[in-house]
Amino acid sequence: MRIGLIGVGRIGSLHAQTLAALPAVDGVVITDADTARARAVATDTGAEFAGSVEELLGAGIAGVVIAAPTSAHAELVRAAAAAGVAVFCEKPIASDVAGTRAVLADVAAAGIALHVGFQRRFDVGFVAVRDAVLAGKLGWLHTLRSCTSDPAPPHADYIPNSGGIFRDCAVHDFDVVRWTTGREVVEVYATGANRGEAFFGAAGDVDTAAALLTLDDGTLAVCTATRYNGAGYDVRLEACGSEGMLTAGLDDSSALRSAEGAPWPAGPAHDGFMSRFAAAYRAELAAFCEVAAGTRPSPCTGEEAVAALLVAEAADLSRRENRPVRITEVDQ
Numbered sequence: 001m002r003i004g005l006i007g008v009g010r011i012g013s014l015h016a017q018t019l020a021a022l023p024a025v026d027g028v029v030i031t032d033a034d035t036a037r038a039r040a041v042a043t044d045t046g047a048e049f050a051g052s053v054e055e056l057l058g059a060g061i062a063g064v065v066i067a068a069p070t071s072a073h074a075e076l077v078r079a080a081a082a083a084g085v086a087v088f089c090e091k092p093i094a095s096d097v098a099g100t101r102a103v104l105a106d107v108a109a110a111g112i113a114l115h116v117g118f119q120r121r122f123d124v125g126f127v128a129v130r131d132a133v134l135a136g137k138l139g140w141l142h143t144l145r146s147c148t149s150d151p152a153p154p155h156a157d158y159i160p161n162s163g164g165i166f167r168d169c170a171v172h173d174f175d176v177v178r179w180t181t182g183r184e185v186v187e188v189y190a191t192g193a194n195r196g197e198a199f200f201g202a203a204g205d206v207d208t209a210a211a212l213l214t215l216d217d218g219t220l221a222v223c224t225a226t227r228y229n230g231a232g233y234d235v236r237l238e239a240c241g242s243e244g245m246l247t248a249g250l251d252d253s254s255a256l257r258s259a260e261g262a263p264w265p266a267g268p269a270h271d272g273f274m275s276r277f278a279a280a281y282r283a284e285l286a287a288f289c290e291v292a293a294g295t296r297p298s299p300c301t302g303e304e305a306v307a308a309l310l311v312a313e314a315a316d317l318s319r320r321e322n323r324p325v326r327i328t329e330v331d332q
Contacts (some may be wrong), residue, residue, distance in 0.1 A: 001024060001025060001026065001027075001061075001062040001063070001289065001292060001293060002025070002027040002028070002029060002059065002060055002061045002062060002065070003019050003025050003027070003028055003029070003061055003062065003063050003064070003065060003289065003292065004028075004029045004030075004031070004050070004056045004057065004058065004059065004061040004064035004065065004085070004183040004244050005019060005028060005030045005031075005047070005065045005067065006031055006032070006053060006064060006065070006066050006067065006068050006076055007032055007038055007066065007067035007068030007069070007072075008030060008032045008034075008038055008041040008067070009032075009068075009069075010065065010274070011067050011090065011274070012032070012041075012043055012065075012067035012068070014274055014281060015065055015281070015285065016028065016030060016041050016042075016045045016047060017045055018097065018182070018281055018282050018285050019040070019045075019047075019065065019285060020045040020046055020047060021282075022282075022285060022286055022289060023267075024286065024289040024290075024293070025289060027046035027047075027048065028042075028045065028046075028048065029047065029048045029049075029050050029056050029059045029061055030042045030045075030047045030048065030049055030050065030056075031049070031050040031051070031052060031053055031056045031169055032068075032099075033056070033068075035049075035051065036119040041046075044186065046290070053076065053079055054079075054262075057079060057080060057083040057085060058083070058197075062085070062086065062252045062293065063084060063085060063086040063087065063088065063113075063288060063289070063291070063292030064080050064085050064086070064087055064088070065088045065285070065288070066080070066087060066088065066089040066090060066217055067090050067220065070092060070095070070161070070162075070163075071095075071161065073089055073090070073092065073094060073298055074093060074094040074099060074100075074103045076089075076115070077089055077093060077103050077106075077107065078103060079183075080112070080145075081106055081107050081109075081110035081112050082106075082110060084110065084111075084112060085112065086112055086113040086114075086115075086288075086291055086292040087107070087112060087113070087114050087115070088117060088285070088288040088291075089114065089115070089116055089118075090116075090117040091116055091117055091118060091171065091172075091305060092163070092167065092171070092305065092309060093103075093116065093305055093310075095163055095167075095303060095315075095324075096267050097306060097309055097310060097313060097330070097331075097332075098134065099304055100302070100305065100309060101282060101306065103302070104302040104306070107302060107330065113291045113292070113294075113297075113298055114298060114301065114302050115287070115291050115298045115299065115300055115301075116300045116301070116302060116304070116305040117177070117300070118172060118175045118179075118235075118279070118286065118300050118304075118305075118308070119240075119277050119280040119281055119284050120172055120175070120176045120235070120237075121175075121176070121179055121280075121284075121299060121300060122279075122280040122283035122284040122287065122299075123248065123249075123277060123279070123280040124279070124280075125237075125247075125248030125249055125250075125251075126176060126180070126237060126248045126249075128246070128248065129180055129196070129237055129239050129246050129247070129248045130179060130180045132239070132246050133180055133181060133182075133239050133241075133246075134182060136243070137243070137244065137246075137296045138239055138240070138241030138243055138244045138245060138246060139241040139242030139243030139244065140241060140242045140292050141181065141219045141239060141241045141242075141282075142220070142221075142240060142241065142242065143219070143220050143221070143222070143223070143240040144177055144180070144181070144218060144219065144220070144221040144237065144238065144239050145221070145222050145223075145224075145236075145237070145238040145240075145295070146173040146176060146177060146221065146222070146223045146224075146237045146238075147223070147224045147234060147235065147236050148169050148170060148172060148173055148223075148224075148225045148234075148235050149224070149226050149229035149231075149233065149234035149235070149255065150169070150227050150228075150229060150233060150272075151227065151230070151231075151232050151233050151271060151272070152228070152246070153196060153197060153200075153207060153227035153228065154227070156197065156199040157201055159200060159203045159205055160203040162177075162205070163182070163312075164204070164205045164206075164316055165192065165205055165206055165207070165208075165209045165225050165227070166190065166209060166211065166225075166312040166313075166315040166316045166319070167309065167312040167313070167316065169227075170209060170211060170216050170223050170225040170228070170312065170315065171308050171309060171311075171312045172212075173223040173225070173237075174213070174284075174308045174311035174312055174315075175300075175304070175305075175307075175308035176237060177213060177215075177221045177223065178304070178307060178308065178311075178330075179203065179304075180237065180239065181215060181219060183215040183216050183217055183219060184215065184216045184307070184327075185213045185214070185215055185216075185221075185307075185311045185314075185327055186214055186215065186216050186326065186327055187213070187214040187314075187324055187325065187326050187327065188212070188213055188214075188314040188315045188318050188324065188327070189211070189212045189318055189320055189323075189324040189325070190209065190210065190211035190314075190315040190316070190318040190319045190325075191209065191210055191318075191322070192206030192207075192208060192209035192210070192319045193206055193207070193208050193209075194206050194207050194208075195207065195208065195228070196208075196227065196228050200227075206282070206319070207226065207227040207228060208224075208225070208226040208227070208228070209224070209225050209226075209315075209319065210222065210223070210224045210225075211223045211224075211315045211318070213311065220332065229255060231255040231256070231257065231269055232248075232255035232267075232268070232269025232270055232271060233255060233271055233272050233273065233276055234250060234254065234255035234256070234269070234270075235249050235273075235276060235277075236249035236250060236254070237249060250263065250265075251265065252265045252266050252267070252272075253265065253267065253268065253269055253270050254269065254278075255269040255270065271306070287299050310327055310330055310331050311327065313330040314326070314327055314330050317330060318328070
């Protein structure tokens with residue numbers, strides 16, 4: 001099949017390489033607002049260049065991967081839906097819940113498949129933890145601990161339009177807590193701090209945050225995020241139950257060191273999400289090809305993306321007002 005790719009920045013360039021190597025894909029068509037970059041990536045990967053989104057959507061593609069800047073996602077999803085093309089969209093679909101639901105209404109009216117990019121669902125460790133939890137191998141869960149720790153902050157220009165640390169960063173943790181447990185979050189109590197660059201506070205954001213989630217069965221989940229993890233890139237999920245526990249993201253490249261001098265993990269630590277989740281991104285796009293072919297349902301629907309975004313909205317409100325927030329408060 002032929003797959004389109006809109007946007008060839010950092011993650012888009014990785015997707016171009018991944019798509020070109022997938023057995024199910026016999027042609028990739030690339031476009032970007034930066035035409036020189038798009039042409040260069042197309043040449044490097046053996047893909048076709050399209051001069052516009054309209055040209056790409058009319059190029060006989062079965063699906064399109066949207067990796068353009070966040071502000072363009074909603075418009076591009078709508079354009080693909082109008083063209084009758086299956087869509088993979090990096091999160092978020094839109095900047096807020098109302099905007100996301102408006103896009104999803106257009107997607108439903110068009111009858112196309114939509115797969116939202118939450119790549120942890122395709123990481124072998126996270127899959128193993130979910131399988132163990134849902135099979136009851138850990139007994140009943142009492143605690144989950146999820147972390148997203150970046151080794152260095154993004155550029156200052158990124159932060160004002162990022163949506164904040166809960167929507168931009170910790171939303172992956174919120175999604176994976178729901179996905180792993182099969183439960184819904186009912187309440188959030190969150191806080192945050194600024195110890196690094198002043199541009200976070202200037203944008204009304206924080207560089208480090210923590211959220212305590214209460215699930216509908218009483219399970220507690222603690223999610224932390226920071227932009228300043230000097231040990232390296234650290235993404236883990238710990239599921240603790242009455243009969244055992246299991247951790248995803250614990251390997252020789254984990255950004256952890258023992259105070260007792262234990263030799264493991266030996267390192268070096270992961271330096272970012274692209275290396276840490278390279279295999280997951282491949283599995284994710286392979287799954288999208290099946291979605292585009294109509295042989296499997298979306299493994300992460302727009303409705304699931306809304307559910308994670310609602311937790312992020314509640315966390316942001318909780319941090320700002322210093323109080324617990326029920327999900328029903330932000331689900332209007």
